[in-house]
Amino acid sequence: MNQVEKFIEFVQEQYKTTDFIPLHEPRFLGNEKKYVLETIESTFVSSVGAYVDKFEEMMAEISQTKRAVAVVNGTAALQVALRLAGVKESDEVITQALTFVATANAIAYNNAKPVFLDVDVDTMGLSPKAVESFLEEYGELREEGCYNNRTGRKISACLPMHTFGFPVHLNELLEVCDKWNIPVVEDAAESIGSNYHGKPTGSFGQFGIYSFNGNKIVTAGGGGAIVTNDKQSGDFAKHLTTTAKKNHKYEYIHDEVGHNYRMPNLNAALICAQLEQLNSFIENKRKLAERYESFFEEKGIQFRTENPDTKANYWLMCVELNDRKERDLFLNQTNKKGVMTRPIWQLMHKLPMYAHCFRDTQKNAEYLEGRIVNIPSSVIINE
Incomplete structure (x- = not known):
């Protein structure tokens, strides 16, 4: 043999x-049926309901952040988190080429440009040394932020991904990004429950995101979440992902182009039961x-x-x-x-679709x- x-x-x-x-298949061993049936009986099966609120509270507690926002999937969470971090059209976002395509797609959805830098062998995630090397060669600090002196574009964010749940070297990466005034958005889609120096992944950057796709440890059938320690930014994330509709008893008032990225209460019921386990x-x-x-x-x-x-x-x-x-x-x-x-x-x-993007040696x-x-x-x- x-x-x-x-x-x-x-x-x-x-x-x-x-x-x-x-x-990797999902396991439904707890209150999943009970909570979903409660949701059906309540008739609140769409984007408003008690389980959406409960899920956001649970995720804020799990991630040890001040605000969590329920969204339809992890890719949507990434797209909005990058937008909130300040990524605009034609900006650049530093990330890794060794990742699931959603990481790069979320950058493209903001009409920004991925910059693919190498990973560390031990974490399989974005290498702080590779980021530092790139910025020392191409970075230029201006009053309004960090720019790529080769392309002239602003480098608006750094997007590490915790591959298969293994945390990247966050302290070193944050130190480099702080030096160059680049906000960090953590793609923690795969790493819910993972810790770095005793603190949950997803809680270190300006924003963190999680995915609850059917193949994740816990699932909503789909689903995602944005987390942040800036409550005001978290509230704005909620506003943007619920079509940017202002509160009113009966009028439809939308104050900017938002996204219909709301997590239905049915899915929230499922993930609440999963998070308990x-x-x-x-x-x-x-x-x-x-x-x-x-x-x-x-x-x-x-x-x-x-x-x-x-x-x-x-x-x-x-x-x-x-x-x-x-x-x-x-x-x-x-x-x-x-x-x-x-x-x-x-x-x-x-x-x-990403063959034209900048990359380093990718050794x-x-x-x-x-x-x-x-x-x-x-x-x-x-x-």
Whole structure:
């Protein structure tokens, strides 16, 4: 039996099945049905309701921020957070090419330009050193902010993404961005429940965002949230994402171009029940990560684990293989046997719509793209 066959057998043993094993499926083990039925019975199933309010309160508490705003998905949250951070048409936003496409798309939705900089190998997220190097070469501080002296465009934000729930080196990144007067918006779509130096990811930047897509640790079926410690900005985010409609008993008064990004009360009911189980889900996944680490250590394969002073939620667990050939063999054999595995994303600058964007050498991103594979990471319910 080769290494891949042993891995398949191990995964089947963990999930107690020889049927298809997905990468990450939702678990509904609490009050989901109860809360959704309450919502139906209340008739408040759309964008106004008690569970929308409750969800925003829960998210502010979980993220340790002063204001949370419910939205329809994580991409919408990113788009609005960038707009609120000051990103305007033709501005530049520093981010990573090793990310899910939503990160880059949110920049494009604001008619801004992504600047793709390298990641750190240990976090798989935006590298503070790469950002510092770029700014030392191209940055120019003016009274109205930081500008790219090569393009003449304003660099309006820095958008790191916490890959698979592993926090980036936030202290170093914030120090660089503070020096250059660039606001940070955290793409914490994958990292709810992850901590950096004891503080939740998503709470460090001017804004943070989360996703509650069906494949996340907790899900609303879709859904997202914007969080911030600036209550006034949070209130404005609520205004913008609810079509910029001013409060009035019966008149329709909209004071600017807003977005219809409201989370329905039905979805909010589902995510409230899911958030009640967040801590237990993460502890369950961390136990699975320990088993994976022991298994792969015996096989001489690197299983990705959290860095010191961080706590990862282990949303999607992953291994680092020796090269692309070994990666592709692993992917082929596991998926053929009904154990779903998936490579890390294709780098954004390799996609046709972002091929023209500035990028640095991407040395680390290229290295990881050819080696990282996600493995089944669902909460185990049959222990």
